[in-house]
Amino acid sequence: MHDHAHGIREGDSRRLLAVSLALTGTVLVVQVVGAILTGSLALLADAAHMLMDGAALVVALIASVVAARPADDRRTYGYQRAEVLGALVNGLVLLGLCVWIGIEAITRIASPAGTEVSGGWMLAVAAVGLAANMVAAWLLRHAQKHSMNVRGAYLEVLGDMLGSVAVIVAAVVILVTGWTLADAIASLLIAAFIVPRAIGLLREVFSVLSESAPQGTRVTEIREHLRGAPGVRDVHDVHVWQLTRGAPVFTAHVVVEHDVLERGGSAALLTSLQGCLAEHFDVAHSTFQLETVGHEDRDAAHH
Template identity: 40%
Template structure:
C-alpha cells in the first residue's frame, strides 16, 4: 500500500516521509499517519537546566545552614525547613536527570523515548512533599505538649537568610525555566516555594517567641506550613497521575475537536477518538475518520491535520481515513 508523501515537521525543519503503517483492518485499509512534531516548545531547552542548576546550588547551601542553625537554636521550624530543603535538593537533582533522560533518542522498545521520565520525576517529587509534611506534623504534635525553649533571635536571622535564598531560587526557575507548562520544572518550583513558606513560618514563629516567649508558636507554625505544602503537592500528584492514566489534556475540549473534524466536507463520522499527553507540552491525538466514497482521502486527511494543529495546537497526530465499507472489530476503548 503506497501513501502520498506527507511532511514531517521536526524541530522547525520540513522532511518528506513516505509512511507505510500496517494497521490490519482488512485489504481495503486506508491508513494515513501524519508526521509528528517533536519540537516541544522549548520545554527541554537549556534554560530549564540552567534554572534548575542555580536553584539546586542555592538550596543545597541553605539546607546545610538551616540544619546547623536548627540544631544550634533547637528550632523545629528550622529543622523541618532544612529537611524540606533536603527533599528539594533531591527533587531538583531528579528534575535535572529527567531533562537529561528526556532528550535521549527513542529506542526500539521505547518508541516514545524517555519523555515520560519527566512525569515520573514530578510524581516522585510530589510524593516526597507528602512524606516531609507528614514528618513535620508528627514532630509538631509531640512538641505542642512540651514546647522546648528556642533561640529565637538566631532562628530569625537564619530563617531570613533562608527566605532570601529561596526567593532567589524561585526567581531563577521563573526567569530561566518553563514553570507554567512543564510539570517537572513546576514541581521543582513548588518545592522551592514550599521552602520559602517554611522560612516565612520560621520568621513568624521566631518573632512570636522573641516578643512573647510563646514557644508553642514553633510547632503551630510548622503545621500550618506543612498543610500548605500538602496542598501544593496534591496538585502536582493529581496532574502527574492524570497524564500517566492517559487523561485528556486540560487545554483540549474533545467535543470541540470532533465537531471541527465533522465539519470537513465528506466526513461522515469520527470514532476511536483519543487525546492524551506524552509529556509537558507534547499532546497526541489518534482517531478514525469515516468519509463518503467519492471523497479524496488525502485531501480530507490534510484538512484534518491542519485543523488539529492550527485550532487545537496538537502536533502529534495519527489519523486513519476509511470508508463505510471498511469492516474492523470494535475497539475496547
C-alpha cells in the same frame, strides 16, 4: 513543528534547575547549622524541606536528561515519561515530609517544657532561606508551565518559600513575647501548606499514567471541529492522552467521501487535519486513519 515550550528549551530548563539546586544546597547548609544553634523545630523542618527541594531538583535534572534521549524501537515515544516518574517521586517525598513535620510538631506541643529557641538567629537564617527561594522560584516560573517535572520542583520551592515566611513570623513572635510554641505551630503550618500541593501534583501524575485526556481537553468539541473539514463525513474511535505535561497525543479514525481518496486528496486532508489540531487545540502529535464511507471500522465506531 509546533513549539510547546514557547521559548523555554529543554537545555534552558536544565540550566535553571542546576542554578536552583546550587542555591538550595547552599542555603540548606546554613539552615541546618542555624537549626542546631537555635533549637528551632520550624527551622529544622524548613531545612528538611530544603533538603527535599534539593533531592527534587536532582531528580528533575536526571529525569530531564533521560527524557531528552531519542526514541528507539523499544520505546517508540522516547523517554518523556521519565519526567512523570520524577514528578511522582517529588509528590511522594512531599507527603512523607508532611508526616514527619506533623509528628515532630505535635510531640513538641504536647511536651513544651524545657524547649528553648533562639529567635534572633532563627529570624536571620529564615530570611536567608526566603531570599534564596524567591530567586529559585523566579528562575523556574516560566519553565514550570511546560514541564511537569520542573513544576514539581517549582512547587517545592514555593512551599519552602512560604515555609520560610512562617518561620520568620514565628521568630518575631518568640523575640517579642518569648512564646516558644510559635515554633512548633509554624511547623504545622508548613506541613498544612505542602499537603494540598503534593496531592495536586500526584493527581496530575496519575492522570497522565492512566492516559486520561489532558485537563481542559474537550474531546466532543475536537470531534465536531474535525467533522467540519471538507470531505469528512464522520470521526470516531477518538483517543487523547499525554506523554507528559504539554505533550498531548491524538488518534482518530476519519470517515471520508470516496472522491477524497479517488482524486488523491488524502495527503492534503491529513495535513489540514493535523494543522487544525495544532492551531486550535495545541496538539502537535496526531495520527489519523482514513476510511471511506461504507468501509469504516465498525468495531470501533462506538467511540
